[in-house]
Amino acid sequence: MTVTLDPPGRFGVYGGRYVPETLMASLIELEAAFEAAWKDNTFRAELASTLADFVGRPTPLYFAQRLSRDWGGRVFLKREDLTHTGAHKINNAVGQALLARRMGKRRIVAETGAGQHGVATAAACARLGLQCRVYMGALDCERQRPNVERMKLLSAEVSACEGGTRNLKVAINEAIRDWVAHPEETYYLLGSAVGPHPYPTIVRELQSVIGIEAREQFTRREGRLPDAVIACVGGGSNAIGIFAPFLEDAVALFGVEAGGDSPDHGSCTLSHGRRGVLHGAMSYVLQDGEGQITGTHSIAPGLDYPGVGPQHSALKDSGRVKYEIETDATALSAFHELSRAEGILPALESSHALAFARRYLRENPGRCVIVNLSGRGDKDLPSIMARGARHA
Ligand SMILES: *Cc1c(COP(=O)(O)O)cnc(C)c1O
Numbered sequence: 001m002t003v004t005l006d007p008p009g010r011f012g013v014y015g016g017r018y019v020p021e022t023l024m025a026s027l028i029e030l031e032a033a034f035e036a037a038w039k040d041n042t043f044r045a046e047l048a049s050t051l052a053d054f055v056g057r058p059t060p061l062y063f064a065q066r067l068s069r070d071w072g073g074r075v076f077l078k079r080e081d082l083t084h085t086g087a088h089k090i091n092n093a094v095g096q097a098l099l100a101r102r103m104g105k106r107r108i109v110a111e112t113g114a115g116q117h118g119v120a121t122a123a124a125c126a127r128l129g130l131q132c133r134v135y136m137g138a139l140d141c142e143r144q145r146p147n148v149e150r151m152k153l154l155s156a157e158v159s160a161c162e163g164g165t166r167n168l169k170v171a172i173n174e175a176i177r178d179w180v181a182h183p184e185e186t187y188y189l190l191g192s193a194v195g196p197h198p199y200p201t202i203v204r205e206l207q208s209v210i211g212i213e214a215r216e217q218f219t220r221r222e223g224r225l226p227d228a229v230i231a232c233v234g235g236g237s238n239a240i241g242i243f244a245p246f247l248e249d250a251v252a253l254f255g256v257e258a259g260g261d262s263p264d265h266g267s268c269t270l271s272h273g274r275r276g277v278l279h280g281a282m283s284y285v286l287q288d289g290e291g292q293i294t295g296t297h298s299i300a301p302g303l304d305y306p307g308v309g310p311q312h313s314a315l316k317d318s319g320r321v322k323y324e325i326e327t328d329a330t331a332l333s334a335f336h337e338l339s340r341a342e343g344i345l346p347a348l349e350s351s352h353a354l355a356f357a358r359r360y361l362r363e364n365p366g367r368c369v370i371v372n373l374s375g376r377g378d379k380d381l382p383s384i385m386a387r388g389a390r391h392a
Pocket of ligand 1: 232302347374376
């Protein structure tokens with residue numbers, strides 16, 4: 001058998017660096033800095049102690065006994081909702097903030113959609129004494145006031161971006177513009193496994209702590225591997241983080257995209273997109289016949305993105321990971337079922353993964369699954385209340 005190795009930064013045809021010349025030097029500097037840091041035991045020890053004491057790792061692998069009985073299988077939850085700031089995004093934010101400090105950068109810029117990545121980045125920067133500016137669409141600032149206030153309390157500057165549809169896309173453009181204008185002192189802290197090389201690799205490595213812990217916790221407890229691992233997919237960071245250590249195992253892997261109000265709409269980049277370039281990388285992209293990026297919708301703000309990480313694109317084509325769709329309605333009903341059965345309010349993003357776990361166990365009774373509970377649901381209470389809290 002001939003093994004073809006992908007060139008660095010490529011996942012088959014996906015990935016790469018589709019960026020203006022002005023960004024190339026910064027990306028090459030970042031690639032070298034990450035490779036050196038990742039091999040350096042001092043850096044790894046500093047990351048490990050920050051993850052332990054500041055983030056709260058390891059997070060538990062929780063056996064959901066009552067939910068398992070209701071769904072007819074065995075459901076384990078990887079509790080990223082219990083991390084500091086309430087979602088997996090902090091794993092990546094502290095890792096990259098430590099890298100920035102090691103590179104001598106004193107100023108961090110980041111983009112945020114719903115504000116979760118902005119809050120995680122602001123917290124990591126405060127912890128390390130780094131200056132932090134977060135770009136956020138003006139509409140998102142209005143919709144996510146509490147997160148804007150949190151970032152400010154953590155001493156980040158928040159820039160509300162006008163222009164376009166006043167959401168994540170314009171925020172990414174503004175953050176990149178800032179980085180290009182101040183490349184010497186600025187570090188761009190990207191929040192998901194997307195963007196030009198080396199970001200998808202950096203984010204995967206930093207989020208793999210989820211899968212490494214889960215695999216170890218599960219095998220220690222059960223003496224075997226699970227039948228399936230399930231995670232929601234927005235840009236794809238929590239999913240690649242839990243999948244990565246299972247890729248060589250005989251374990252089924254499922255990424256769950258957001259179908260919005262019907263499985264034909266939503267933000268199902270891998271299910272409905274086509275190959276294209278978005279935010280510096282070749283990947284699946286939701287686009288119309290002319291290649292214009294199409295609008296997305298999901299009740300889960302973190303899944304509302306028209307792109308996806310390049311490694312997921314390759315994993316879809318190879319068939320190693322199956323990508324499924326759950327809608328606003330099925331995610332909401334899974335939200336209520338977990339809340340009532342286990343006393344845990346999951347994020348609406350994570351509720352998509354739970355909804356698929358329920359469907360999988362209906363079709364495969366008795367199986368054993370790990371669901372990545374990427375975040376807690378407190379941030380989603382206004383959307384949930386608007387839909388009628390008791391409805392299931
Ligand atoms: C941001 C977010 C997601 C989606 O991002 P990924 O990069 O796909 O993981 C999922 N769950 C929660 C709780 C989030 O905050």
